[in-house]
Amino acid sequence: xxxxxxxxxxxxxxxxxxxxxxxxxxxxxxxxxxxxxxxxxxxxxxxxxxxxxxxxxxxxxxxxxxxxxxxxxxxxxxxxxxxxxxxxxxxxxxxxxxxxxxxxxx
Numbered sequence: 001x002x003x004x005x006x007x008x009x010x011x012x013x014x015x016x017x018x019x020x021x022x023x024x025x026x027x028x029x030x031x032x033x034x035x036x037x038x039x040x041x042x043x044x045x046x047x048x049x050x051x052x053x054x055x056x057x058x059x060x061x062x063x064x065x066x067x068x069x070x071x072x073x074x075x076x077x078x079x080x081x082x083x084x085x086x087x088x089x090x091x092x093x094x095x096x097x098x099x100x101x102x103x104x105x106x
Contacts, residue, residue, distance in 0.1 A: 009064060015041065015072035020085040023063045030061045037071050041078060050075040 006028045014021050014034055025031055040052035056071035063069060072078055 013038070014069065015078050015081050016069055018072065018074075018077040018081055020081045021069075023069060024065075025061070026064045033059075033061055044075060044078070045082075053078075 007026055008028070009024055009026045010031055011022050011024050012031060012034045014023055014037065023034075025034065037056050040055065043052050044050045050073075053071075053073040053075065057073045058070075060068050060070050072081065
């Protein structure tokens with residue numbers, strides 16, 4: 001049967017509180033909202049025009065646990081989150097210590 005919404009779980013990326021996040025949502029309306037937000041972020045990053053982000057100011061959505069999330073609409077915070085997430089790989093790549101770098105107790 002065809003319905004207006006589905007209840008399929010999916011992990012989606014977003015920006016919230018100055019950070020890139022991944023959230024699990026379980027309905028197509030929320031997924032569509034997050035997709036529109038992602039497109040607005042993409043347009044901002046491509047053009048430098050943040051006007052599309054204003055459509056998400058003060059809007060919220062719920063994840064599968066019922067937690068309420070807000071959309072990051074501050075252009076500077078989005079850029080900082082992207083820069084931070086791009087540098088995360090380097091941070092994890094250096095977390096392992098090379099043999100001989102640690103002084104073992106006698």
